[in-house]
Amino acid sequence: MPEVVSYTYRAELTKDAQLRFISHLDYAALVERAICRAKLPVVYSEGFNPHMKLSFASALALGVTSESEYMEFILSKDLCQPEVFDKLSSQLPDGVRLKALKKIEGKHKALMALADEARYRISFSTANPLSEWETAVSEFNNAESCFFQRKTPKKTRDxxxxxxxxxxxxxxxNDGLIELSASVKITQQGSVKPAEILEYLRKSSGSEYDISNVEIRRTALLCGGRNLMDVM
Known part of the structure; x- marks a missing residue:
């Protein structure tokens, strides 16, 4: 059989506040439906349950928004980048904005294997003075180790x-809110969630925050300090 020719496209998207409480799978489904509505010649897997060849760099936790989500999809035709950008952008739902798109030439690593750093901004309101939180952050930065108890339905571990x-x-x-900025590693063994950093600070300092007024936004997803649109 002749070799099937396909073309990989990488896109940078947002996940805005109105979608913060939908899961990663639901977010992916929204994007998948947009690709279908755009009538792009997308490639599907073979077998009894074919699915769109669509992948994301890193799943976003529920309740977190993002300025930079990355996905790759495969087309059966070599379409120019502006055409794909315009068709897809016009079909994305409110809360998802297409920031950039490029065709990936030649061999390249899987998108999920690229991301090694995530940057977050955590905003929240609190009745405690800023100085208490500054002390907690200073102690956190100066500590050699900080343990947090992560609880899941199946187990609890430090x-x-x-x-x-x-x-x-x-x-x-900033405007009556406290803002934390954190850069964390993404490894094969896992990572730490920004909400866990905030909760550690709360417990270690005895301070409190308004849980209904916490906003967490991923501001960057990087590989070796570079935007994922710029690395293969």
């Missing part, structure tokens, strides 16, 4: 947070 941190945790006040 996570050492500092092994996943890149650089210092930063803190500032």
């Amino acid at each position: 996570i050492e947070i500092k092994q996943y941190m890149i650089g210092q945790l930063e803190i500032e006040a």
Whole structure:
């Protein structure tokens, strides 16, 4: 049989506030339906249950928004990038914005294998003074290790947070809110969630925050410090 020719496209998308409480699978389904509506010649897997050849770099936790989500999909035709961008962008639902798109030439790593760093901004309101949170952040940054108890429906285990941190945790006040900025490693063994960092600070300092007014946004997903649109 002749070799099937296919073309891989990589896209950078947002996940905005109105979609923060939909799961990663539901988010992927929204994007998949948009690709179908755009009438792009997308390639499907073979077998009894064919599915669209669509992959994402890193699943986003429920309740977290993002400025930079990355996906790859495969087309059976070599379409120019502006055409694919315009067709897909016009069909994406509210809360998803297409920021960039490019065709990937030649051999390249799987998208999921590229991301090794995520950056987050955590905003929240609190009745405690900023100085208490600044002290907690300073102690966190100076500590050699910080353990957090991660609970799942199946088990509870201790996570050492500092092994996943890149650089210092930063803190500032902005419009009556406290904002934390964190860069964390993404490894084959796992990572730490930004909500876990915030909860560790709460427990270690005795401070409280308004859980209904916490906003977590992923501001970047990187490979070796570079945007995933720029690496293969």
